[in-house]
Amino acid sequence: MDDFILRALLAGLAVVLMSGLLGVFLLWRRMAYFGDTLSHSALLGVALGLMTGTSMNLWVMGVCVTVALLMLYVQHNPALGSDTLLSIIGHSALALGTVALTFLPNVRVDLMAYLFGDILAVTRFDIALTWGMAVIVAVIMVWIWRPLLSLSVHAELAQVEGVKVWRISAIYMLLVALMVAVAMKVVGVLLLTALLIIPAATARRFAKTPEQMAVFAIVVGGLALLAGMGLSLQLDTPTGPSIVVAASVLFLLVQFVPQRSP
């Protein structure tokens, strides 16, 4: 196997691991818009990185974390009308990033690679970064699993029962922000949320417990990754959309399987 395929596969698996663990909660808490806002904002980080000529990864992480904190604030102040505001933040950042990129004089930017992902662009450093992040996400998610599940079921009930709702919620949102920052290269900013949502939704069909659903989501994500990358390499299609197409096909296929209760 070619070296670059192996690199892409390794980085992709780390991303799938993270998106499975984090994606189920995005579904349970009905926060798909959160993933969208974050990933769209990531492009602003790319532009800032290129403009300043400094580490792009740091800029993307910085922008994503800032947006996550902003959203956390909005979420706890319902008077602000969260959905609309978040949509405005996300799309403004995406538009601003895109516009800024075209004005960079000396840099030839492949916008498609950022919007839709590019397996060829994955470096050894990216692999180290994604796996480092995947380990952090996995460890912290195991650590906060129970209180996070509890607050996803009913936030006020969890708070009365002693869960530090605000703190746990903040940790989770920061993890999603960091995951988005490192996963951008594999799937691209436009379809990142799909990778968080579709494998988790597919896994629901087979899962009897919340934990099973997360594990199945990782498996489904892995299958979609393999199929999507195969498609992308064979037909020279962009990576992100190919992986999402594969995930969608899996989602459609399992709809014919009778659902297990509960």
Add this chain to the structure above:
Amino acid sequence: MSTTLLAKLEHIGLNFGQRVILHDVSLEVYPQSILTLIGPNGAGKSTVLKILLGLQKPDSGSVWRMPALRVGYVPQKFHLDRLLPLTVERFMGLNLRRHDAVAVRQSAEEVGVLDLLPQAVQSLSGGELQRVLLARALLNHPQVLVLDEPGQGVDVTGLSELYQLINRLKQAHGYGVVMVSHDLHLVMEATDQVLCLNQHICCSGQPEAVSRHPEYLRLFGDVRAAGLAVYTHHHDHQHDMHGCIVPLADEEHQHG
């Protein structure tokens, strides 16, 4: 009634913008005693519970809870997303720091929902859900049980049973109860103290006294008279002086 005070609200006030939600609301919670909040929609009943639970901060007044007070809560609205696969057993166990199958079964048996444990939470009927929520609330041996309309979705026969259950377990667990309820006739039977709320406290005291209070009658009409088959004479509740028949010596009457 024991003298150990479990929790207390003093002169609570809350506004949302220009709108007064609560004005000068005070109450005290004691062990083995049931305090019921009644009042029309939008009277601020659920808000009082949330302030008592620490979920909402009041603009004025003070909230006091006994240090390390264990609280069980049955919220008014409970909806679990269909995409979250959760059995009743797992759901109940989430109240504990670590899942304890024995404790969960014990609590479920006490409330009569043992059969429901392997079912999906989403498959429960309204009445079943209320019992499961109660069983979950009882799991960490609460000293105060806060129930926001525990009777919603429960059919007529189940309703009386549910309130009897809450009353019966009160002896065994020794908890104090604060609840919001719309089931006036049942509440009147099984309550130690009634607090009639409409932004401010209209009247409070023992059920028998409150049900004769002019403020109560103005809000709810005469429940006892309406229950009778023959109801011939007309009341003008604004000026009706039912209260004259029974002296209301033991109650506080506060006006905002």
